[in-house]
Amino acid sequence: xxKNFIEVGETYQSVCRARFECIHVDEAFAWCKNKHGxxxxxxxxxxxFAVCPEYRLLPPGPRISKNDTxxxxxxxxxxxxxxxxxxxxxxxxKISKDYLRDVLVEILEEVPE
Numbered sequence: 001x002x003k004n005f006i007e008v009g010e011t012y013q014s015v016c017r018a019r020f021e022c023i024h025v026d027e028a029f030a031w032c033k034n035k036h037g038x039x040x041x042x043x044x045x046x047x048x049f050a051v052c053p054e055y056r057l058l059p060p061g062p063r064i065s066k067n068d069t070x071x072x073x074x075x076x077x078x079x080x081x082x083x084x085x086x087x088x089x090x091x092x093x094k095i096s097k098d099y100l101r102d103v104l105v106e107i108l109e110e111v112p113e
Contacts, residue, residue, distance in 0.1 A: 069090070
């Protein structure tokens with residue numbers, strides 16, 4: 001089963017490309033309004049409650065958070081965190097993209113499959 005992802009105020013796209021804005025969420029259901037129609041009820045994983053499966057809502061892409069931070073006292077940069085994968089990466093301020101790309105390739109080679 002897909003994890004719950006619907007939140008009030010967010011807009012989601014359905015399988016058939018219709019867009020819905022979430023207007024209310026309770027413990028088990030979300031009410032999402034289509035721009036040109038009434039509000040529909042969905043389970044919190046995006047499955048429609050009483051309409052066609054083509055209206056299944058797609059989860060948003062992964063959310064990446066950025067936080068300015070310091071590593072020790074002399075190195076500043078950005079800490080990137082990936083919500084779904086539980087991965088964090090600290091990137092110093094003055095690093096070139098080419099060097100960062102090389103480092104990421106080396107890390108990927110070290111991670112077991």
